[in-house]
Amino acid sequence: SYVLTQPPSVSVAPGKPARITCGGNNIGSKSVQWYQQRSGQAPVLVIYHDSHRPSGIPERFSGSNSGNTATLTISGVEAGDEADYSCQVWDGTRDHPVFGGGTKLIVL
Amino acid sequence: EVQLLESGGGLVQPGGSLRLACATARFTFSNYAMNWVRQAPGKGLEWVSAINSDGSDTNYADSVRGRFTISRDVSQNTLYLQMNSLRAEDTAVYYCAKCSSASCYADPFDYWGQGTLVTVSA
Numbered sequence: 001s002y003v004l005t006q007p008p009s010v011s012v013a014p015g016k017p018a019r020i021t022c023g024g025n026n027i028g029s030k031s032v033q034w035y036q037q038r039s040g041q042a043p044v045l046v047i048y049h050d051s052h053r054p055s056g057i058p059e060r061f062s063g064s065n066s067g068n069t070a071t072l073t074i075s076g077v078e079a080g081d082e083a084d085y086s087c088q089v090w091d092g093t094r095d096h097p098v099f100g101g102g103t104k105l106i107v108l
Numbered sequence: 109e110v111q112l113l114e115s116g117g118g119l120v121q122p123g124g125s126l127r128l129a130c131a132t133a134r135f136t137f138s139n140y141a142m143n144w145v146r147q148a149p150g151k152g153l154e155w156v157s158a159i160n161s162d163g164s165d166t167n168y169a170d171s172v173r174g175r176f177t178i179s180r181d182v183s184q185n186t187l188y189l190q191m192n193s194l195r196a197e198d199t200a201v202y203y204c205a206k207c208s209s210a211s212c213y214a215d216p217f218d219y220w221g222q223g224t225l226v227t228v229s230a
Contacts, residue, residue, distance in 0.1 A: 030214070031214045033216040035153070037153075041222075042203060042220040042222050042223055043145075043153065043203070043205075043217075043220050044220070045216050045217065048216035048218075054218065084152075086153050088153075088216075088217075090213060090214040095167060096155055096158065096167050096169065097143075097158075097217075098155070099152055099153040099154065099155065100152070101152040
């Protein structure tokens with residue numbers, strides 16, 4: 001099955017940019033979604049189809065996808081951005097969605 | 109705002125059964141595929157099962173196929189997950205998640221419920 005690899009954690013100071021990666025074999029050919037999950041809460045969609053933001057998601061959130069890596073970028077990180085972030089794609093071979101293991105964003 | 113409210117979780121012994129429900133509101137339930145996604149304690153998200161908009165097509169993760177059954181009741185705007193032969197490794201928070209399309213192929217889960225905890229233990 002298709003495997004998505006994320007770093008366990010990323011630490012960043014407030015006001016600095018955060019970049020969270022999601023690795024997968026030729027992931028650039030797939031559509032990538034990103035979900036934010038604050039502690040004890042349900043996931044929230046923050047990026048879909050690689051780089052699109054749902055309504056209500058701040059412009060600070062952006063996404064890119066090329067080659068074997070997709071990236072979620074949060075420019076000007078705020079304390080409220082501290083959360084787990086998970087990437088997700090569709091595994092066409094198994095015909096179902098697949099999630100990465102999640103990355104904990106730590107705001108210093 | 110779309111509403112998804114899960115219920116039916118609880119403590120069950122290994123080998124037992126539970127039926128989860130996800131009551132929905134404020135969108136046309138029959139137009140969208142729906143999913144169950146779970147999260148074991150301290151772990152990442154794991155997709156469990158999906159059903160398309162008219163209920164004619166379902167799919168399951170290998171880990172639950174043959175034990176779990178997804179269904180939907182359009183008259184009640186409710187999604188269900190019947191879980192049989194439960195194992196300790198099924199312990200997790202179970203979320204229902206709405207797809208942004210009728211079939212969910214390569215499309216995002218645009219709304220999630222708050223989840224219901226299932227604990228499988230003797």
